[in-house]
Amino acid sequence: MTTDQLKEILGSYKWTLMVALIMFVMVGFGYKLARIIDEGDSKKVRAQKETIAILSEENNALTTKVNQLEVAVELATLESENIAKTLSDQKTELEAQKELLSFYERVMAPEKADDGFAVEGVEVFKVNDTTYQLRLVLLQSKQRKAVINGNLDIAIMGKRNGEPVTLKSGESSLLAEDVKYRFRFFQAVNTMLTIDEDIDVESITFTTSVYQYKTRKGNYEVSVPWSEALSTDVE
Numbered sequence: 001m002t003t004d005q006l007k008e009i010l011g012s013y014k015w016t017l018m019v020a021l022i023m024f025v026m027v028g029f030g031y032k033l034a035r036i037i038d039e040g041d042s043k044k045v046r047a048q049k050e051t052i053a054i055l056s057e058e059n060n061a062l063t064t065k066v067n068q069l070e071v072a073v074e075l076a077t078l079e080s081e082n083i084a085k086t087l088s089d090q091k092t093e094l095e096a097q098k099e100l101l102s103f104y105e106r107v108m109a110p111e112k113a114d115d116g117f118a119v120e121g122v123e124v125f126k127v128n129d130t131t132y133q134l135r136l137v138l139l140q141s142k143q144r145k146a147v148i149n150g151n152l153d154i155a156i157m158g159k160r161n162g163e164p165v166t167l168k169s170g171e172s173s174l175l176a177e178d179v180k181y182r183f184r185f186f187q188a189v190n191t192m193l194t195i196d197e198d199i200d201v202e203s204i205t206f207t208t209s210v211y212q213y214k215t216r217k218g219n220y221e222v223s224v225p226w227s228e229a230l231s232t233d234v235e
Contacts, residue, residue, distance in 0.1 A: 117148070117220050119206045124193075124229045132193045136206075139186045148217065151178040152189070152208045158201040158226070165199055181208075201226040 118139045125133040140148055154169040169175035173194045181187050195201060205223040209216055 117208075117210050117218070119152075119220075119222050122204070122206075122224045122229045123231050124204070124226070125231050127192070129197045130194055132195060134189070134191050134193050134204075136189045137186055138181050138183065138189060140184065146212050147182060147184045148210050148212055149180075149182040150208045150211050151180055152206055153178050154193070155205045155207070156193070156195060156199070156201055157203045157205065157223075158199045160196070160199050167195065167199070204229055 119136055120139055121135065121137045123135045125135070127133055134154070138152070154175055156167040156174055158165055167174040169179070170177045173196075175191065175193055179189055179191060181189070203223050203225050205221065207221045208219070210218050210220060
């Protein structure tokens with residue numbers, strides 16, 4: 001049935017009334033549908049906001065936890081470095097104490113001394129290209145009560161332009177004269193050496209004739225590799 005046929009059956013008045021009623025129902029249904037959709041969107045937005053709030057709170061908590069862990073790791077690293085430094089310092093101090101103890105044992109204990117005379121603690125410090133500071137200690141055992149004396153000859157062995165060369169105290173620019181000593185137990189020696197820059201030094205040798213008063217008690221000679229004597233510490 002067409003709309004014209006329906007209009008003819010109902011009449012113009014009823015047709016108009018029916019059309020108005022249908023339009024009213026459609027408007028009401030559309031409004032209701034819009035409310036339902038709007039309410040659904042509102043719930044979805046609220047749910048999204050709640051989810052965002054929960055995620056934001058969890059993210060803040062995780063960020064705080066990460067920051068705390070980073071601080072803990074940093075503190076642990078610093079503590080580990082401090083412990084390592086402390087252990088290194090203690091090891092260095094222990095080695096120094098052992099060396100000092102060994103030194104005093106050689107001075108005070110005659111049964112541990114070699115021939116009653118020794119050159120110990122040889123150290124060389126570079127001052128400039130041609131000047132070096134030499135430090136060492138001369139020792140005697142306690143068994144010998146008398147004072148000993150003598151001259152300590154110092155010699156530098158090395159090469160210049162591939163050729164062997166020797167510099168001796170009292171005979172070259174190395175040192176104006178031999179080192180004189182006179183002591184009962186030990187004597188520290190601190191002197192300056194002059195070595196030409198073009199000499200490749202290999203070793204340093206110490207030689208002496210030990211006297212008790214005017215009586216010669218023996219000869220002593222020791223050679224120390226330059227690489228062992230030369231210290232990297234600047235003092």
